[in-house]
Amino acid sequence: MSDSIVKHTSKTAITMIAFAFIGTALLAYVFGITRAPIEASEAEARLALFKQILPENTYDNDLLKQVIKIAPSDLLGNHLPTEANIATLNHKAAGVILEAVAHDGYSGDIKLLIAIRADGSISGVRVLAHKETPGLGDYIDIAHGNWIKLFNNESLAKTPAKLWQVKKDGGKFDYMVGATITPRAVVKAVLKAEQFFEMNRATLFADSKDATSENTDLIQKNKD
Amino acid sequence: MSNIYKEITINGLWKQNSGVVQLLGMCPTLAVTTSAVNGLSLGIATALVMAAANGSVSPVRKFVPSEIRVPVFILVIATLVTVIDLSINAFAHPLHKVLGIFIPLIVVNCIVLARVESFAAKNTTVPSILDGFMMGSGLALVLGLLGAIRELVGKGTILSGLDLVFGPVAKQFMWTSTDYHGLLLAVLPPGAFLGLGSLIAIRNWIEIRNIAKTNAAPPVLIPSLHH
DSSP states (O other): OHHHHHHHHHHHHHHHHHHHHHHHHHHHHHHHHHHHHHHHHHHHHHHHHHHHHSOGGGOOSOTTTSEEEEOOOTTTTOSSOEEEEEEEETTEEEEEEEEEEESOSSSSOEEEEEEEETTSOEEEEEEEEOOOOTTTGGGGSGGGOSGGGGGTTOOTTTSOGGGOSBGGGTSSBOOBTTBOHHHHHHHHHHHHHHHHHHHHHHHHHHHHHHHSGGGHHHHHHHHO | OHHHHHHHHHIIIIITOTTTTSOOOHHHHHHTTTSHHHHHHHHHHHHHHHHHHHHHHHHHGGGSOGGGHHHHHHHHHHHHHHHHHHHHHHHOHHHHHHHTTTSGGGGGOHHHHHHIIIIITTSOHHHHHHHHHHHHHHHHHHHHHHHHHHHHHHHSEESTTHHHHHOGGGGGGOEEOSSOOOOHHHHSHHHHHHHHHHHHHHHHHHHHHHHHHHTOSOOOOSOOOOO
16 A cells, blocks of 8 residues: 555656656756847847937947946935946046936836936936836836936036926926926936936046056046 | 537637636736737737647646646746746847736736646647637737727827837837827726726627527626636
């Protein structure tokens, strides 16, 4: 009797193991052949996004390769280290692409991608991810409106920090009636990213010399 | 023989439609159908998974002891879903961004396991594949239709996001209303329930009319889960 139990159990176990093995092998194979295309399309999608906020003719390096790690910062609202992409033109710092998170949107975090030129002016801002109400707060997304382009060419030099608010709060940024919380959060996040840039300008562009060693002195000059 | 195939097809698309009759797989039905393209894409992905799952379980059904059939079936389904997930990510990347979080959820869609358990585990391979595909297509039709209704009422567009699947060329097939800006409710979760309810009502109404015409037995209006 116990013999037949052992026999039955081992048969069951072996069947389960066999299926698990075949399944794992199939997954490993498919993972292997799709890895390169997935990486390529992710890089392509990221570059396409970069092109929207930082015109291609303003830099000549490989943005995806020239990255520096940024520690979590209150100004950027990130809880985990992020990466910033550094743009250079003729080995001179041309700009930086920062990721920032606004925690005070209407529902959930708003992830932003902000391109800032070396002179501190904003080249462009895009919303990477948000959960704002469709039809109300989602006009911050380029797919639903041009509002986000208000930030183009803005800078702390041009607009003092106290004017970085929506018009309702006495600032200079337009908003749509019925959804004030969302643009308020975005404006604040972009302002803080600008302040982060001003405070860390030296570090951001100093590190770029490590990525491309041949332009060390040029970056150095640029810092001076 | 062809009668079986005809019956399987009618069952999947109409009589036992998983979206409006069996009411299995409500999570994607309610969550993804904010546009026709989203709904139809996830529906097609589900149909592919179901055909593949039924097709791989049926040939080996006699080797699977009944005690472990559910874990084995889930393992097969999870493997196939991951394969499809990786493939969509690799070859239709923008679509993956839209459907991303819902594709892995196909694993836990009751309809997939239900068809494997109730059909593929008892039938030969070819009818099983057809059953999986037709059941999935029935769901895809409901998802597409519900998506189209919610999109039209909620945003005043038709086939928006088609370019995510077929590239920028497909933009010319999109249609956007110029003077209608949409009823927000339709895109929000309540719109999904109202839309699905309407679809179920319409389907039942047609069914009752058909049966009244042929003067046969009254229809089963309760979702039939008996297999």
